[in-house]
Amino acid sequence: MARRLPPLNALRAFVVAARHQSFSRAADELCVTHGAVSRQIATLEQHLGVAVFARTPQGVVLTDKGKVLLQGCAQAFALLHDSVDEVMTPSLSSVLVLSCEPTLAMRWLIPRLDDFQQQYPDIQLSLLTAGGVPDWQRGGVDLALRRNDFLLAAGTVVQRLAAEMTGPVCAAGLDETQPQCQLHAATRPQAWADWLAQSDSAPLFSGQQRQFEHFYLTLQAAAAGQGLAMASLYMVADEVQQGRLQAPWGFRADGSEYVLLAPQALAAGSPQQLFADWLKGQMQQTLAQLTVRGSN
Known part of the structure; x- marks a missing residue:
């Protein structure tokens, strides 16, 4: 049986937070609050059963599992963007x-x-x-x-x-x-x-x-x-x-x-x-x- 994928919003918040290595900067880019990003990451980690970020006094860094997920998400979102571009109407x-x-x-x-x-x-x-x-x-x-x-x-x-x-x-x-x-x-x-x-x-x-x-x-x-x-x-x-x-x-x-x-x-x-x-x-x-x- 195929496993249910995590919510797309949680994956998007994860990708942006991973790129910035900061929940605050991710919140700025997504135009949401720091708390909203934290909740999305918590939802993702609960769904996966593993931590994707390690919290440190200097900020957040990807865990080994997080690095694997980021690589897959980057490829998936790139393919999604390409597909959307392909089907967009000429106008x-x-x-x-x-x-x-x-x-x-x-x-x-x-x-x-x-x-x-x-x-x-x-x-x-x-x-x-x-x-x-x-x-x-x-x-x-x-x-x-x-x-x-x-x-x-x-x-x-x-x-x-x-x-x-x-x-x-x-x-x-x-x-x-x-x-x-x-x-x-x-x-x-x-x-x-x-x-x-x-x-x-x-x-x-x-x-x-x-x-x-x-x-x-x-x-x-x-x-x-x-x-x-x-x-x-x-x-x-x-x-x-x-x-x-x-x-x-x-x-x-x-x-x-x-x-x-x-x-x-x-x-x-x-x-x-x-x-x-x-x-x-x-x-x-x-x-x-x-x-x-x-x-x-």
Whole structure:
């Protein structure tokens, strides 16, 4: 009798976690919580009856059984991707597929996509959320919007869009002159330290700190009045403009940039180049909407 296969979601979480050797980074790529990834791995290990990861103080590493499973999963998913590509209808080949970091997609890009569609109604845009190095071969991705905080693969085409600007934010109406709780994101552990090192004025802190798995969770906590979060200007621009959040200390360049990545040069007038030009214009417009400190 054939054995029942583990759930596909559990196998997918396993592959991503194995690639990153981190449940937190896997959660970022899959746009779920660290706990959700942990539960998927636990489900997989319970189904198999063996451990696929060894937990260490430095993180997780594959066991010997896990290495065997990863090799089989990689081959299986590669075959599945190839089969899907083969049966896709020709019309889908004209779709522009964009990969974007999850928080930037949710808080900045998606609210602006209607403008792009109105300007270019014939270009179909498919949005995927992911971070890190794009998988051009298996992901079917045409372009990737990223912050340049990782090493790029050789041959990647890079178009600079805008400097990353960061600053503390809190709920509108919160008295920023009073000591506040400091909110941290595991995905940007140096954000506060980097900003404070460049700032000539700093908030008052109560000594309390809270850490969240994802960048967007710190912003939610700040909006709920729980303290001060270090934010990207682009991810809070709309809420600051609308008065739901305030940025009393403004924003400063943190040395990184948002870039648009492609596997090859973009042809003039192509959907990829039209989107790249629109995207850069939108980011520059957002930057100009807020008063920026220390941007010279």
